Amino acid sequence: MMMPVYDGFYFLEQYEKEFEKKYIPVIVMSAAGDTRSISKAFDYGIYDYFTKPLSSVQLMSFELKVKNALRMKNTMDQLRERNRIIENEMNLAAKLQRKFLPNEISNENFELKYYYRPYRELSGDYLDVIPLAGDKVLILIADVVGHGTASAMIGSMLKMHAIDFVESHPDFDLVDFVKNSNAELIRLGVEDTIVTACFFIYETKTGFLNYVVAGHPYPLVFDFDQDDVFSLENPGTLPLGLFDNIDVMPGEIRLKAGQTLAVYTDGILEAKDYDGEFFGLENIESTSKDFVEANDVFEYNRFITSLIGKLDSIQDDVTIVFFSIRK
Known part of the structure; x- marks a missing residue:
């Protein structure tokens, strides 16, 4: 989260604006472990937050989190596609109803x-x-x-x-x-x-x-x-x-x-x-x-x-x- 010129929070802010409707899960790994930084990151809709350095147990957990995030993204993509189909069908039905x-x-x-x-x-x-x-x-x-x-x-x-x-x-x-x-x-x-x-x-x-x-x-x-x-x-x-x-x-x-x-x-x-x-x-x-x-x-x-x-x-x-x- 601590970078020159633009910090990680700026990135998260831009990410939220750009990918608001695409649901791309973000996992943060940072040396900033204070409650304020972690809470602020979650306010931007991140999937999870890890503090460095990672222990061996945290590394295993991190791997599982990545897999779960990918599964979640796949599920969300399927859900969005189904919603798109339903929305198109509803719009068509509305046009027919008006006729x-x-x-x-x-x-x-x-x-x-x-x-x-x-x-x-x-x-x-x-x-x-x-x-x-x-x-x-x-x-x-x-x-x-x-x-x-x-x-x-x-x-x-x-x-x-x-x-x-x-x-x-x-x-x-x-x-x-x-x-x-x-x-x-x-x-x-x-x-x-x-x-x-x-x-x-x-x-x-x-x-x-x-x-x-x-x-x-x-x-x-x-x-x-x-x-x-x-x-x-x-x-x-x-x-x-x-x-x-x-x-x-x-x-x-x-x-x-x-x-x-x-x-x-x-x-x-x-x-x-x-x-x-x-x-x-x-x-x-x-x-x-x-x-x-x-x-x-x-x-x-x-x-x-x-x-x-x-x-x-x-x-x-x-x-x-x-x-x-x-x-």
């Missing part, structure tokens, strides 16, 4: 846009938009408890189930669909699988919105004509996956021209603001209210900038769907 997201819609009747932000590569949030017969559209948003691979797979299952159900039921009934989705989750038999969800059928001819809120945060309606924001509260339905049979409590509202329906997952509720506090329902409602009072129509980019700008830390998947009725 399953619905297209945003803008037509003469309504506009649908969404904000989608997985916490990790894969999201446990699911959303879909499926056309129905009779100028109707089915809108789904669900939040599988947890996040990651298992939650994403359950979300994919929900998507395929929804498509199959719509195709096999020309006379689509929202209550039957919710009950059938719950039964499908129960049939899977995956322990602790709980899904909160909102289901909507919008009739473009009449403007009526039929909906079911299953354990999910209540959607908000932005009314720019009245400078008001209100929630779609009803008796509510239990989350899916808890019980074999559930009572489904549907609701109905007629959306007016210029109104915007906002549906979000609880990741936004559990996000932290810059004071380290949960953002919560009150802040979502007040942010929405301030936006409605300051604007005549819904503007996606402006609202998202206003909302996300108040968040310091997001620790869950976040999805927000905006469904705006044309004037």
